[in-house]
Amino acid sequence: MTDVPATMVTPSRVSQISRVVGQLAVAVVAALACGAVLILVAGANPVVGYVALFNGAFGSLNSIVEVLVKATPLLLAGLGIAIAFKSGYWNIGAEGQIFMGALAAVWVGLNAHGWPAYVAMPAIIGAGFLGGAVWGLIPGILRARIGASEIITTIMFNYIAFFVVNYFVTGPLVEADQFLPQTDPIAKSAELPRILRPTRLHAGIFIAMAATVALYWVMIRSTFGFRARVVGANEAAARYAGISVGWTWLVVSGVAGGLAGLAGMVEVAGVHQLLLEDISGGMGFTAIVVALLGWLHPVGVVIAAILFAALDVGADSMQRVIGVPVTLVYIIQALVVLFVLARSALEHDMFRRIWRRFRPE
Amino acid sequence: MVGKCSSAPPRVTLEDITKHFGPVVANDGVDFTLADAEIHALLGENGAGKTTLMNILYGLYRPDSGAIRVEGEIVQFDSPREAIAHGIGMVHQHFMLVPALTVLENVILGMRSKHEPLLDFGDFRRRVMDTARSYNLAVDVDARVSQLPVGVQQRVEILKALFRGARTLILDEPTAVLTPQEVDQFFDVLKGLREAGYSIVLITHKLHEVTALCDRVTVLRGGRVVGVERADNVTREQLARMMVGRDLPRSGERQEITPGAPVLEIEGIECLNARRLAALRGISLAVRRGEIVGIAGVDGNGQSELAEVIAGLRAPTAGQVRINGRDCTGATPRRCFDAGLGHIPQDRLGTGLVPELSVADNLVLQTHADSPFAQWGTLDRDAIAENAERQLEAFSIRAGSRDTATNTLSGGNQQKVILAREFSRHPDIMLAVQPTRGLDIAAAQFVHERLLAARAGNTGVLLISTELDEIMALSDRIAVIFEGRIVGVLDSATASRERVGLMMAGQDDDATARAAI
Numbered sequence: 001m002t003d004v005p006a007t008m009v010t011p012s013r014v015s016q017i018s019r020v021v022g023q024l025a026v027a028v029v030a031a032l033a034c035g036a037v038l039i040l041v042a043g044a045n046p047v048v049g050y051v052a053l054f055n056g057a058f059g060s061l062n063s064i065v066e067v068l069v070k071a072t073p074l075l076l077a078g079l080g081i082a083i084a085f086k087s088g089y090w091n092i093g094a095e096g097q098i099f100m101g102a103l104a105a106v107w108v109g110l111n112a113h114g115w116p117a118y119v120a121m122p123a124i125i126g127a128g129f130l131g132g133a134v135w136g137l138i139p140g141i142l143r144a145r146i147g148a149s150e151i152i153t154t155i156m157f158n159y160i161a162f163f164v165v166n167y168f169v170t171g172p173l174v175e176a177d178q179f180l181p182q183t184d185p186i187a188k189s190a191e192l193p194r195i196l197r198p199t200r201l202h203a204g205i206f207i208a209m210a211a212t213v214a215l216y217w218v219m220i221r222s223t224f225g226f227r228a229r230v231v232g233a234n235e236a237a238a239r240y241a242g243i244s245v246g247w248t249w250l251v252v253s254g255v256a257g258g259l260a261g262l263a264g265m266v267e268v269a270g271v272h273q274l275l276l277e278d279i280s281g282g283m284g285f286t287a288i289v290v291a292l293l294g295w296l297h298p299v300g301v302v303i304a305a306i307l308f309a310a311l312d313v314g315a316d317s318m319q320r321v322i323g324v325p326v327t328l329v330y331i332i333q334a335l336v337v338l339f340v341l342a343r344s345a346l347e348h349d350m351f352r353r354i355w356r357r358f359r360p361e
Numbered sequence: 362m363v364g365k366c367s368s369a370p371p372r373v374t375l376e377d378i379t380k381h382f383g384p385v386v387a388n389d390g391v392d393f394t395l396a397d398a399e400i401h402a403l404l405g406e407n408g409a410g411k412t413t414l415m416n417i418l419y420g421l422y423r424p425d426s427g428a429i430r431v432e433g434e435i436v437q438f439d440s441p442r443e444a445i446a447h448g449i450g451m452v453h454q455h456f457m458l459v460p461a462l463t464v465l466e467n468v469i470l471g472m473r474s475k476h477e478p479l480l481d482f483g484d485f486r487r488r489v490m491d492t493a494r495s496y497n498l499a500v501d502v503d504a505r506v507s508q509l510p511v512g513v514q515q516r517v518e519i520l521k522a523l524f525r526g527a528r529t530l531i532l533d534e535p536t537a538v539l540t541p542q543e544v545d546q547f548f549d550v551l552k553g554l555r556e557a558g559y560s561i562v563l564i565t566h567k568l569h570e571v572t573a574l575c576d577r578v579t580v581l582r583g584g585r586v587v588g589v590e591r592a593d594n595v596t597r598e599q600l601a602r603m604m605v606g607r608d609l610p611r612s613g614e615r616q617e618i619t620p621g622a623p624v625l626e627i628e629g630i631e632c633l634n635a636r637r638l639a640a641l642r643g644i645s646l647a648v649r650r651g652e653i654v655g656i657a658g659v660d661g662n663g664q665s666e667l668a669e670v671i672a673g674l675r676a677p678t679a680g681q682v683r684i685n686g687r688d689c690t691g692a693t694p695r696r697c698f699d700a701g702l703g704h705i706p707q708d709r710l711g712t713g714l715v716p717e718l719s720v721a722d723n724l725v726l727q728t729h730a731d732s733p734f735a736q737w738g739t740l741d742r743d744a745i746a747e748n749a750e751r752q753l754e755a756f757s758i759r760a761g762s763r764d765t766a767t768n769t770l771s772g773g774n775q776q777k778v779i780l781a782r783e784f785s786r787h788p789d790i791m792l793a794v795q796p797t798r799g800l801d802i803a804a805a806q807f808v809h810e811r812l813l814a815a816r817a818g819n820t821g822v823l824l825i826s827t828e829l830d831e832i833m834a835l836s837d838r839i840a841v842i843f844e845g846r847i848v849g850v851l852d853s854a855t856a857s858r859e860r861v862g863l864m865m866a867g868q869d870d871d872a873t874a875r876a877a878i
């Protein structure tokens with residue numbers, strides 16, 4: 001009967017991962033090549049620039065630590081987005097969930113003076129998760145119960161969260177000096193401990209690693225992950241098979257929100273020790289790209305998060321050495337995305353044709 | 362009739378076509394010729410490579426080796442666009458129409474208008490209507506596709522191909538979704554096209570269609586050609602033997618069984634269809650253990666809705682459903698399964714399967730969380746794999762491996778995945794909707810045997826099918842559905858085809874049979 005052609009046989013798991021990594025590598029190389037042209041146009045030497053970029057990201061212990069510190073929240077939020085997207089729940093709200101996680105965390109942190117660390121730390125971690133989870137759950141409930149598009153509600157919730165945080169850091173929670181739009185520092189006992197002084201590496205990286213392992217189990221090995229994949233791939237089949245689509249969305253909206261909340265929490269408790277007005281700075285959106293580039297697979301998300309963090313960290317040193325603006329790196333990041341997206345198109349049609357023209361018969 | 366002219370080259374020639382998908386050889390050195398003005402049947406078991414071969418001709422796949430000639434000239438298609446430019450059109454079984462658009466819009470989709478960049482609807486409309494008229498394709502060009510019955514949608518697909526200048530039509534199992542009346546009309550259209558010089562490839566599993574309509578037939582088995590015959594030269598038995606490679610066993614004997622307690626009881630069910638019109642108007646029905654109750658009817662008289670209500674996929678507005686004595690009115694599908702329901706749904710790719718997931722995963726769609734497939738919320742991949750191997754074997758499902766994505770299976774093999782899954786759960790009541798749609802004859806017979814075996818094993822079976830032959834052959838009782846009502850229930854021992862046929866058309870006033878069962 002009919003069989004609408006599908007492209008290929010599902011390969012084994014290992015070769016699937018290596019294919020994804022390979023694609024990413026090709027995209028990065030292609031994007032760097034395009035970036036090189038731009039650097040040339042700007043009148044600088046791309047080789048020198050890229051060496052500086054690489055050294056800036058991986059050249060010293062300190063720079064490697066910076067990459068990991070930047071990658072930690074991206075990874076946390078990206079994992080949440082990955083499981084949501086895999087379930088067909090298009091959560092664009094990580095940004096807002098990061099803000100709310102950070103707000104909840106700072107509220108606990110400010111009140112934790114005098115608490116022992118073994119109370120304060122779990123409390124602040126839990127608060128971060130909960131703050132994001134609640135913020136993620138509301139659109140999830142709206143989607144599951146009344147069918148409101150989560151794409152729209154989560155975007156709106158980003159704005160609300162941003163302004164809520166804005167209100168708190170300029171109003172009720174503003175620092176004692178009332179000078180900057182930020183809070184006072186949180187209690188020492190609630191901070192995520194630094195693990196490699198004097199670098200900024202903090203215990204948040206363990207949280208991210210634990211989350212990766214947990215999400216790997218949930219998405220790949222657990223029965224819940226199985227149902228989530230079914231829901232994401234074919235809602236009608238999920239219903240037919242007795243899987244509750246609404247419940248699945250509720251759970252993933254909460255988990256995704258919670259993970260993004262943890263990302264906000266590590267920025268508060270691990271990096272700044274207080275809540276800034278713009279604590280996320282668009283991480284919630286970068287995390288979407290990270291999740292997609294990582295093929296919505298936990299391992300892929302780790303790789304993509306480190307890649308994006310490295311480009312970010314290396315950008316400064318490239319600017320310093322060859323004097324091209326940091327924005328060039330944003331262009332390269334965008335090109336990576338484009339090349340990954342373009343891959344299927346290239347593989348299928350155009351490329352095949354061009355190849356045919358040049359191939360000796 | 363076979364317009365074979367010794368001088369002119371044939372319309373289409375496929376020479377020594379080979380196509381691999383990973384380890385699977387879908388086509389293995391296939392030669393195929395299509396003459397001018399002939400209807401050529403392409404026959405073969407599920408997974409024999411029919412669709413693949415035609416997808417190659419239509420430019421969807423590239424062959425690993427071999428050549429395609431159109432009117433004698435070697436061609437190479439990189440996409441259907443190029444095939445269309447050479448006058449080749451294809452109608453897939455899953456129609457590729459845009460439901461929200463009108464017929465006219467669908468037909469002209471992607472074509473250049475006379476006054477680019479403006480759309481000249483008036484001009485298109487005239488030409489589309491001319492085309493439709495000249496080939497007796499009765500369609501309302503302004504109707505929305507989503508509101509058309511499948512038979513008409515199929516005409517739209519053909520119209521679309523013809524309007525693009527196709528002189529060669531490939532039809533992949535076009536009759537699988539048609540009612541017998543629609544099939545007759547459809548054949549008239551095809552005959553008209555043949556007379557007008559069109560060449561047609563007809564993929565089918567129905568042997569009587571080959572002998573009734575076609576000029577020649579090519580039979581594939583395991584990706585190879587096992588024979589090319591003139592259709593008036595072969596009998597159905599010969600064709601069946603060529604396809605399967607052996608004689609088909611006589612179908613199993615029906616055992617006499619005294620039906621037991623009712624497992625499915627339906628009382629006064631009413632419900633609305635997707636367009637919020639009354640679809641079921643008070644249906645009452647009971648299926649007992651060890652009996653097969655067939656629902657006969659022309660497609661679209663409420664069969665899909667009835668199945669959905671029983672399976673918990675559609676809430677009835679009135680009435681009651683009990684499975685195994687448990688109230689399942691408006692229950693969740695989960696509850697229905699737990700109460701003992703097995704369900705072979707009508708729409709396999711849309712509802713019955715998750716096409717992107719592996720065959721192994723699809724085989725545990727409902728049971729993945731149960732022992733032995735999971736412990737403590739963790740999937741046991743080994744147990745799932747082992748189950749898959751067993752089912753692939755038991756239902757002779759042709760798949761590259763158990764990890765193959767289900768959407769790469771041939772249509773018939775996809776259907777077998779659903780059948781394997783539902784039978785292996787040993788339900789108390791099997792709701793089978795068009796269970797043999799798209800299956801080759803051997804597989805269809807196998808399914809019939811499984812249904813009879815289930816009956817012998819004290820399972821109740823509710824068989825919903827538009828194939829009257831299937832209903833007549835399997836059922837203990839036949840309930841005829843017409844416009845959302847059961848218009849009669851007949852004992853299959855005494856029911857005649859004519860009688861059932863009349864009732865299906867709503868023309869039987871014998872009210873005695875109207876009572877509910």
Ligand SMILES: Nc1ncnc2c1ncn2[C@@H]1O[C@H](COP(=O)(O)OP(=O)(O)OP(=O)(O)O)[C@@H](O)[C@H]1O
Pocket residue numbers: 001002003005006007008009382383385386387405406407408409410411412413414759760761769770771772773774799801
């Ligand atoms: N895209 C694909 N990827 C991998 N394998 C494929 C793909 N398409 C087809 N196959 C395999 O090739 C073989 C032939 O498939 P094909 O769809 O041509 O069979 P068919 O004769 O049309 O069968 P049916 O009557 O069941 O529709 C099958 O074993 C199928 O699994």
Ligand SMILES: [Mg+2]
Pocket residue numbers: 001002003411412413771772773
């Ligand atoms: Mg096929």
